[in-house]
Amino acid sequence: MSIHPLFSATLLLLPLLGIGCANTSLTRDRMLQHPELLRPAPEKLANVVPDEVEVYTHPAVPWDAYTGILVERPEFGLAADGHQPTPERSARLAEGYEKRLRDAFADRVELSETAGPGVMRLRSMVTGINPQNGFVNLLALIIALPVDMGGISAEFELTDSESNEVLFAMAARRDGTPFHILEAFHRYGHAGFGMKKWAKLLLDCVPEPAESVLVPDE
Numbered sequence: 001m002s003i004h005p006l007f008s009a010t011l012l013l014l015p016l017l018g019i020g021c022a023n024t025s026l027t028r029d030r031m032l033q034h035p036e037l038l039r040p041a042p043e044k045l046a047n048v049v050p051d052e053v054e055v056y057t058h059p060a061v062p063w064d065a066y067t068g069i070l071v072e073r074p075e076f077g078l079a080a081d082g083h084q085p086t087p088e089r090s091a092r093l094a095e096g097y098e099k100r101l102r103d104a105f106a107d108r109v110e111l112s113e114t115a116g117p118g119v120m121r122l123r124s125m126v127t128g129i130n131p132q133n134g135f136v137n138l139l140a141l142i143i144a145l146p147v148d149m150g151g152i153s154a155e156f157e158l159t160d161s162e163s164n165e166v167l168f169a170m171a172a173r174r175d176g177t178p179f180h181i182l183e184a185f186h187r188y189g190h191a192g193f194g195m196k197k198w199a200k201l202l203l204d205c206v207p208e209p210a211e212s213v214l215v216p217d218e
Helices: 003-011 013-020 085-104 134-141 181-186 189-205
Strands: 052-057 068-071 117-130 153-160 166-175
Touching: 052 189, 068 085, 068 181, 085 117, 117 166, 117 189, 153 189, 166 189
Parallel strands: 068 117
Antiparallel strands: 052 166, 117 153, 153 166
16 A cells, blocks of 8 residues: 655654744843843733743833824844844834734824824834744644744833833743644744734733723732
C-alpha cells in the first residue's frame, strides 16, 4: 500500500510538536518611565496559553477631563539577538498595530492628531516578536493541530500629552496557541492576535466617565 507524499511529509512534522513554540520574554525597561511600579494583573486565559501582563494605574487620574487620545505608531525595540523583521515588514506591522489601537479607542474618546489639553498620548513598543511557519502549520493541520507558534511582547504607556505624567502603563507578553487556528497561517498571525487582544485590554483598563479607576491588586 502506497502512502500519499503529503501524508508522509506531515508525519515528519510530529517531532516538531515539542520544539515549535515561541518563547517570548516580558520586558519592562525598553520604553516605560516607571517600570518599578508595575504589578501583575489578573489576566484572562487565551485558551490554553495565558498572557503575562503587568499594569500600573495612577491612583488619582481625572479621567473625566480627558476627551481625546493621540495614538502614536508603535515602535520596534527588539533585542539584538532576537528575531528581526525586515524594515519593510516592521513598517507594515507597526501600521497594522497602530490601526488596532486606534480602532479600540475610537468609540471611547476622540482620536486626536495633536497634543493638547484633555488629550492622552498612547505610546507603545514591540520588544519581542516571533514568527511562525504557515506552510508547516498547514501540513500539520492535516493530521493534528498547527505546531509552529509565534509570539510577541510589548510595552504600553498612556500619558497626559502636555505634562507627560504617566496615567497608565502595561507590559505584556504572549506565545501563540494551536487553538487559534486562523492565526497560525500568517507569518506574524499570533503576534497580531496578541496586539488586538491587548488593545481591548488597554481599553478595559481606562475607565469610562464616572467609572472607578482600575487599580490592580497588590
